[in-house]
Amino acid sequence: KTCKGTGAHDDALKGEEIIGTAPGTYQFEPAATLLPDGRIVALYITRGSMFEGNALGVSAGTKHDQPFSTAKQSHFDPWVARDRTGIVHAVWYGFDGRDQNGEIGYSATKDGVTWRPPVAVHDPADCTNPEGECLDKPMIAIGPDPKARGKDVAYVMYSADDAGLRVRAMRGELLGPPVTALAGIYGNAVVGRDGRLHIVALNGGPLGGFG
Numbered sequence: 001k002t003c004k005g006t007g008a009h010d011d012a013l014k015g016e017e018i019i020g021t022a023p024g025t026y027q028f029e030p031a032a033t034l035l036p037d038g039r040i041v042a043l044y045i046t047r048g049s050m051f052e053g054n055a056l057g058v059s060a061g062t063k064h065d066q067p068f069s070t071a072k073q074s075h076f077d078p079w080v081a082r083d084r085t086g087i088v089h090a091v092w093y094g095f096d097g098r099d100q101n102g103e104i105g106y107s108a109t110k111d112g113v114t115w116r117p118p119v120a121v122h123d124p125a126d127c128t129n130p131e132g133e134c135l136d137k138p139m140i141a142i143g144p145d146p147k148a149r150g151k152d153v154a155y156v157m158y159s160a161d162d163a164g165l166r167v168r169a170m171r172g173e174l175l176g177p178p179v180t181a182l183a184g185i186y187g188n189a190v191v192g193r194d195g196r197l198h199i200v201a202l203n204g205g206p207l208g209g210f211g
Helices: none
Strands: 026-034 040-047 055-060 063-068 074-082 088-096 100-109 135-144 152-160 165-171 179-182 187-191 197-201
Touching (some): 026 074, 055 074, 074 135, 088 135, 088 152, 100 152, 152 187, 165 197, 179 197
Parallel strands (some): 135 187
Antiparallel strands (some): 026 040, 040 055, 055 063, 074 088, 088 100, 165 179, 187 197
16 A cells, blocks of 8 residues: 655655565564664564564664564564663564464564564463463563662563553563553553653553543
8 A cells, every 4th residue: 555645754854764675565563763873773563465474574774674583473563662771672462373372572682683582571371371362562661770770670561361551670681570550451651760660551441442
């Protein structure tokens, strides 16, 4: 589908650059942040056709269209954030088949090119059904750690079945126990200068996702 429009840019937003056209035929759901040197890192979904699983692709600086491999057949909802040391942290939802064996995946990178091996960061107790459909919509927010002066803490968030929006604090490779923050399932989050985590989320009504 071609988006309608003249293609004209506001003067303040000139200099468009295409950073992702592959792997796959089309791309969607990009998430992006900047490295300390100003280069952009973007993680996005890419698909060869409507009948194929969703892969992940990465663009970092001038290195575009890099494949991002995980053990899962399909992926949704990439989200990225950068800490004070310049490391970029990423989360996404990965699954097999139509929605089996789902997991909230996590990886990190210093340069957008070399990534840590992906790992699952959700609490296994939040999804015990192998048929899936109990995890969704991951997010990550990073900011000052109120328990460690001069360091950051990463908050991994995701929806878990009927439990609402779950939050786990990540300090290095140590994951804290999950807590339920809200009844909603998806939204946005930011960590304030005082280290407090602020979250907004959609709480569905009688029509489901239309809250």
